[in-house]
Each structure stands twice: as structure tokens, then as C-alpha cells.
Amino acid sequence: xxxxxxxxxxxxxxxxxxxxxxxxxxxxxxxxxxxxxxxxxxxxxxxxxxxxxxxxxxxxxxxxxxxxxxxxxxxxxxxxxxxxxxxxxxxxxxxxxxxxxxxxxxxxxxxxxxxxxxxxxxxxxxxxxxxxxxxxxxxxxxxxxxxxxxxxxxxxxxxxxxxxxxxxxxxxxxxxxxxxxxxxxxxxxxxxxxxxxxxxxxxxxxxxxxxxxxxxxxxxxxxxxxxxxxxxxxxxxxxxxxxxxx
Numbered sequence: 001x002x003x004x005x006x007x008x009x010x011x012x013x014x015x016x017x018x019x020x021x022x023x024x025x026x027x028x029x030x031x032x033x034x035x036x037x038x039x040x041x042x043x044x045x046x047x048x049x050x051x052x053x054x055x056x057x058x059x060x061x062x063x064x065x066x067x068x069x070x071x072x073x074x075x076x077x078x079x080x081x082x083x084x085x086x087x088x089x090x091x092x093x094x095x096x097x098x099x100x101x102x103x104x105x106x107x108x109x110x111x112x113x114x115x116x117x118x119x120x121x122x123x124x125x126x127x128x129x130x131x132x133x134x135x136x137x138x139x140x141x142x143x144x145x146x147x148x149x150x151x152x153x154x155x156x157x158x159x160x161x162x163x164x165x166x167x168x169x170x171x172x173x174x175x176x177x178x179x180x181x182x183x184x185x186x187x188x189x190x191x192x193x194x195x196x197x198x199x200x201x202x203x204x205x206x207x208x209x210x211x212x213x214x215x216x217x218x219x220x221x222x223x224x225x226x227x228x229x230x231x232x233x234x235x236x237x238x239x240x241x242x243x244x245x246x
Contacts, residue, residue, distance in 0.1 A: 005132040006087050007035050007227070009219045010079070011059065012152055013140035013212060014042045016052045020183070021213035023055070027063035030220045034227070037063025037216065038086045040079060042072050042148050059212070064093070072148045076155040080162045087133065091124045132169045134226065138184070138219050141176045142210045153201050160194040173222065174200055177215035178207045184218045190226065 009030060017023050027037045041056040053069060060067035066086045070078040112120070139145075139152055156174075163170045174188035174197065187200035 005134055005230075006090050007134045007223055008065070008083065008086060008090075009035055009037045009063070009136050009138055009216065009223070010083065011037065011039045011138045011140075011212070011216070012042060012079075013039065013056070013210070014044075014052075014145055014148060015140070015142060015210050016055055017210050017212035019178075019209045019211035019214070021217060023212040023216050024058050024062045026213045026216040026220065027059045030216060030223075031062065031064040033220060033224060035063070035220060035223055036065040036086055036090050038065035038082050039063075039067045040075070040082055041067070041069035042075060042145070042152070043069055044072065044148075055212075059216075064090075072151040075148075075151045076158040079155040079159050083135065083159060083163070084128075087128050087131075088124060091127050091131070129166050130168045132171070133163065133166070134171050134190075134223070135173075136219050136222055137172060137174045138215055139174070139176045139187075139204075140210060140212070140215075141178070141204050141206055143206050143208050146206050149201060149204065153197060156197055157194060160197075175215070175219060175222070176204050177218075178209055178211050180205060182218070183211055183214035 030037050037060060039056045039060040041053065056069060057067045066082050066089065068078050068082050110117070137156060139149075141149070145152075160170070160172065169192065171190050171192055172188070172194055173186070173190045174194075175184040175186055177184045179185035185203070185205075187203050188194070188197065
């Protein structure tokens with residue numbers, strides 16, 4: 001079973017979208033294009049809102065990813081956990097599709113004998129360690145995020161350290177929203193290292209609006225542009241991974 005590329009959008013936000021397209025609809029489109037959208041809601045004591053919490057969960061669900069809500073001081077551990085669990089979830093989805101192709105549309109991993117399931121779980125873990133991982137980090141820089149950005153920076157650096165233990169390649173890029181003139185601003189181009197992250201955060205400007213939908217749309221475009229440039233990419237109706245040998 002050959003390894004491909006797991007592609008994620010990691011959205012870090014603390015509030016409800018209030019400008020532009022519906023982020024849930026855009027997350028659905030991203031999933032159709034082969035991306036998983038993971039969302040981490042960053043809260044302070046007492047600032048949780050039912051609408052905000054519901055939107056965070058709905059975006060991740062529509063985008064085939066995972067969500068969590070966390071207080072800023074616990075952010076680093078949560079970013080690592082969500083990223084790794086989302087990768088495993090993505091790979092399980094690929095394996096289940098292949099099982100259906102081989103055994104029939106009504107079969108999934110749970111329908112296999114226990115020993116076969118154990119073998120497949122080992123394969124999933126192996127792919128998770130060896131597959132390439134592309135993460136576009138999308139940071140909400142609305143005014144209420146100002147005091148949380150140092151925690152965001154710290155969490156992303158910890159994430160990079162954690163993922164460096166993998167055998168597979170990791171590539172990251174960093175965008176903030178809203179941008180000065182566009183839905184997003186690029187703070188860091190695709191790179192295997194996040195060493196320049198501290199300098200990138202100095203470029204951030206704060207704003208009062210939260211255009212989560214338009215930001216996700218731009219993030220999707222960035223991923224698709226990268227996918228089209230990479231040799232060997234084929235449009236296989238939005239699978240989560242390049243999977244020439246799956």
C-alpha cells in the first residue's frame with residue numbers, strides 16, 4: 001500500500017463568522033476537493049457562545065475533519081491531538097473506500113474478521129507515519145484574538161516539533177484572516193520548517209470582522225494550486241489522499 005499526501009486546513013478561531021460566504025458550505029466544497037478541514041475554537045473563560053461552538057463543530061463535520069474547543073492555555077496539546085487524529089481519520093476513510101471497492105459497497109473495516117482488522121489498523125498507523133502531510137494553517141486575527149496569538153504561535157511551534165518525529169515529510173503554510181485588502185494574508189509560504197514563524201506573526205494586523213467563509217475559500221484555492229503543480233496528482237473525485245497504489 002503506497003503512501004500519498006494527507007492534506008489539511010487547520011482553522012484556529014475564537015468566534016462566529018460575520019462576513020461573506022457560509023463557512024459550512026465552503027468546508028463542504030473543500031472536502032469534495034480532497035481536503036479535510038479541522039477547527040479548533042480558542043476560548044477564554046466565559047466567552048463561549050452556543051452559536052460559535054455550533055459553528056466550529058459544523059465546519060469540521062462538513063469538511064470531513066475534527067473539531068475541539070479549548071482554553072488558550074491548553075492550546076498546544078489540542079493542536080497536536082486534533083492534527084494527528086484527523087490524519088488517522090483521513091487514512092481510515094481511504095482504507096474503507098478501498099475495502100468497499102474490493103468487497104462491495106456495503107462492507108467496511110468493522111465487517112472484517114478481527115485479525116484482518118488488526119492488520120489494517122497496523123497499515124493505517126504505518127501510513128500515518130510515512131505519508132506526506134500538507135497543513136495550511138488559517139488563523140483568525142479578529143480583534144478578540146489579540147491576546148491569544150502568542151499562544152497560537154507557541155502551539156504551532158510545538159506542533160512542528162511533534163510532527164518532526166514522523167518519517168513522512170511535513171509541509172506547512174500560514175495565512176491569517178481577514179487580510180488587509182484580501183480575504184487572507186499569507187504570512188508564511190509552503191515550507192518544511194516553521195523556524196520563521198515568529199517573524200511571520202509580526203506581520204499580523206487585527207480587524208473587527210471575521211470572514212471565515214471567504215478565508216476557507218482562499219485556503220482551498222491555495223491547496224488546489226499546490227495539488228495541480230505536484231507531479232502525479234490525479235483528480236479522483238475528491239479523495240483525501242493521492243493514492244496511486246491504494
